[in-house]
Amino acid sequence: MFFTYLRRELRRRRKAALVVASGLALGIALVIVVNSASAGMQQAQGKVLESLYGLGTDMTVTKAAPPPSEGGRERPRFNFDAQDGDETQSSDVVMPQGFETLASSTVGKVADQSGVAGAVGGLSLSVLKVDGEFKPGEFAPRENTSGGGGGGGGGAGTGEVRGGGANFDVNSYTVYGTDTAHQDLGPLTSSKITDGRAFETTETDAKVAVVDSAYAKEKKYKVGSDVTIKGTKFEIVGIATADSGDASANLYIPLKQAQTLSDSKDKVTTVYVKADDSQQIAAVKSAVQKNIPGTTVTTSADLADRVSGSLSTASDLATSVGKWLSIAVLIAAFVVAGLLTMSAVTRRVQEFGTLKALGWKSGRVTRQVVGEAMVNGLVGGALGIAVGVAGAYVLTAVSPSLTAEVGSAAAGPGGGGGGGGMIRAGGPAGQAADKAIEIALTAPVSAATIALAVGLAVTGGLIAGAFGGWRASRLRPADALRRVE
Known part of the structure; x- marks a missing residue:
């Protein structure tokens, strides 16, 4: 009886x-749309952080910045030999990014801390390569303009050097030294080997390299090619493609x-540190x-606070405006649904009054x-789902591109600043700190979002x-009988 009456009444009042x-x-x-977009933005931020940190990394430990009073750091110096003739010369300067380093024993100390599941050390390098040549000038005697004759010997030895100079090209790139025996943490984990192979665990001191795909395309490197760093040749064994589209380094070589x-x-x-429990990252820090x-610890949450660009703006809008807007619309929808239902009951006063008179x-x-x-x-x-x-x-099909940039306000000139957590903390992230990363926005719909929608539908009902x-409970049979004509 209940379901029969229910079906008939809904069919009779289809429009309402x-x-x-x-x-x-x-x-x-x-x-659903706001929650899905927010989830997509969180995934996008995760990709940005992975491109700086590496997959699975919860925090990084770096050397604390020295006080400014200790003076500036040594500047890179290039040495060239004085040679005769047109000789091409080259000089490489390889230096740690940020100029600050920790003892390798720090890795073991960090790994021994409570709550640490794993710790791996890495060495981030900046390479400045100067190529060019010195061209000596040519001696040319001065022309005799005095008009005197016979004094040819008087002008001997007088003249000037003409031409000559130097023509040099400066090229810079980044190199990351990875611990080949422990490749489960660090920036290289955010890239996939798309050609060749990855490092073997035994290649701890081998002259092999993995090259980022974008850099390989620019320099026309292939698997089997050689790349020279400071006079040392490395064989390229693999080409890696970064998941986020922006690699942490141009070249990867064994740490030693x-x-x-x-x-x-x-x-x-x-x-690079991985915690046992993501809920205990603050305690581990x-x-x-x-x-x-003497160390600085930077967590993924710290990095997320420094993400700027359109990704950060869109995320803020989704969190503040989007969620509050959806809540306001939901409240309005619930209230309107309630008022419409109550209005419908009022219009059915004769019906319900009669039913009560019949014994309901x-x-x-x-x-x-x-x-x-x-x-x-x-x-x-x-319908809402x-x-x-x-x-x-x-939204996923359109995939609008958002930019994200992680900067460091404390970074010094050239990206080697003292307190810059990101210029130093991510190592190779120093490169990404000055370069915007483009991320395609998606809007994944999770089972939790669907469950939330079902819960809202039940709540609204x-x-x-x-x-x-x-x-309806306030209606009396007399009300219905009073309106019967």
């Missing part, structure tokens, strides 16, 4: 039911080779700072009204039913 369901659907669809090239024996610039003095109790009438409202809510939820998923799909049920 559709209005209530459509209002709920609009609010639910907006919630990087230490040798930069005269940084037993030194690292960064320790405090423990490292307390037990290993108030509770049965209330259940009937709540049942109709619940069906409207579920229909609205189904369909519209919301379609909106998220369109209950709220509308509560309004209508309250009104």
Whole structure:
């Protein structure tokens, strides 16, 4: 009887039911789109951080910046030989990014801290390569303009040097020294080997290299080619493509080779750390700072706060404007649904009054009204889920590009500043800190979002039913009999 009456009443009042369901659907669809877009922005920020940190890295440990009072750091120097003739000369300067290094033993100290699942050291290098030639000038005697004759010997030895000079080209690129025995952490994990192979665990001191795909295309490197760094030839064994589109370094070589090239024996610039529990990252950070003095610890949360650009702006809008807007629309939809249901009950006063006169109790009438409202809510939820998923799909299909940039206000000139967590903390991230990363925005719809939509649909039906049920419970049979003509 309950379901028969329910079906008949909904069919008889299709337009009113559709209005209530459509209002709920609009609010639910907006919630789905906003939540999906927010999830996509979180994924985008995660890709940005992975491009700086590496997959699975929760924090980095670097050397604390020295006080400014200690003076400036040594500037790079280039040495060229004085040679006769047109001789091409080349000089490489390999130096740690940020100029600050930690002892390799720091890696073990960090790994021994409570809550640390793994720690790996890396050495981030900047290479400045100067190529060119000196061209000696030519001696030319001065012309005799005095008009005197016979004094040819008087002008002997007088003249001037003409021409000559220098023509040099400066090329810079980044190199990351990776611990080939532990390749599960660090910036290289954010790239995939698309040609050739990765490092083998035994190649701890081998003259092999993995090249970023974009840099390989620019320099026309291929697997099997040689690349020379400070006079040392490395065989390219693999081409890596960064997941985010912006690699952390141009070249990757074994850590020991990087230490040798930069005269940084037993030194690292960064320790990449993975925590046992993502909920305990703050506690691990405090423990490292307390037990290993002279270090700076930067977590992924710290980096997220420094992400700027259109990605940050869009994320802020989705968090503040989008979520509050969806909440406001939901509240309005719930209230309108409740008012419409209560209005419909008022128009059905004769019907419910007659039913009560025939023996229906108030509770049965209330259940009937709540049942109709619940069906409207579920229909609205189904419509809202369909519209919301379609909106998220369109957003993913369009994939608008957002830019993200992680900067360091404390960085000194040339990216080697003292306190710049990002110029030094990510090692190779120093390059990315000055370059915007483009991320394609997606809007993934998760099962949790669908469950939230269903919960909102049920809630909307209950709220509308509560309004209508309250009104129905106050009806009296006399009201219906009084209006019967």
